[in-house]
Amino acid sequence: MQGARAPKAHGQSLDAMGTLGRPWVILLTYVLTAMELSCLFLQFSIIPYLSRSLGLDSVAFGYQQTIFGVLQLLGGPLFGRFADQRGARAALTLSFMAASALYLLLAAACSPGLPGVALLFASRLPAVLMHTLPAAQMIITDLSAPEERPAALSRLGLCFGVGSIIGSLLGGTLSAAYGIQCPALVALGINLLGTVLSFTCIPANTKGAGARAQAAPPGSSRASVFDLKAIIRLLLQPGVLPVFLVKVVSGFPSGLFMVMFSIICMDFFQLEAAQSGYLMSFFGVLQMVIQGLVIGRLSRHFSEAALLRASVLVFMVVGLAMVLMSNIFHFCLLMPGLVFSLCALNVVTDSMLTKAVSASDTGTMLGLCASVHPLTRTLGPTLGGLLYRSFGVPIFGHVQFTVNFLVLLFLWRQPMLQKMDKVR
Known part of the structure; x- marks a missing residue:
């Protein structure tokens, strides 16, 4: 596979650049990721109330959510190429600066006497550069050996769980x-701190010398960040497109369900706002445990291809059970399987895709992967709303089972995955 690098090379590249040692850089990356995700969930918890206080209806609220999703969708691949070309320090610092701008505008939108609605919509614009998680994934990918990568990437699930719990509570x-202005100001302060820590403590480039030479050969001009042909060529490399399509298609039905989850909690489960918050906290704890602890251990005993098939198979089982679901207790029984499938799918596909490309392209590949969730957030509200209004909650189970059944058939016919199983 391209992109395989020995751990020694990582240490040497960091030592040559100075700053912190490799273990401390990885630890700081986890901390910075948890900080940014906490602020992101903090924002999600106050945006509906701020929108209501500014007089916006549900349609206008949907518009700003769509804007946020579209900007992140478009910015993901471009941010990944920027990270590959400019290095980890520049990418992470840029992401925190963009987040700081977002929370500054959000805090201004809460101030009386200012055009709150205009500032609220303007606060969505920096989202195009807010990609701390893929930047962190790139750093972890660059600093971990290929065989250690699934476990290292899965630990980012702990950051996601911590962020969802702390951010929602804060x-x-x-x-x-x-x-309502206080959370935005706190998030602004946290992201300014993240900007300083990223700029002063993260190495300028976490890629090995070979990868840097490959990315910019002597005497050649640097490719543009906006070179879409280079991004398309990356997807067309051997072994990339099938795995990427599995990542998009397999997780899309559950993404539809999660987009509509707040409405389902109110209408179908008849939950109050506080009860919905407890349920989301439970979801965050499950994700911390499964992605942070379970997936990493499973990756040491099973091949990535086997884990990918397992995630698709569990998706199918959860989809069938979702058809019969009638109350919140049933959903709580389904949540471990749903969270396992989501975590395994994301971690395994990210690991497989970064191994399938050269070391100089891991940032772009992870940027493409980071665009999958915004794609669901962009298409999900409209499509999910139509399905829910026309067929009710069971339709999400039918769609999840059918789509993942087809994906499982596709995986069994993939010779690349069969070879990976044999190599393992």
């Missing part, structure tokens, strides 16, 4: 105690 607590 958003509600601070807004109740000090007003």
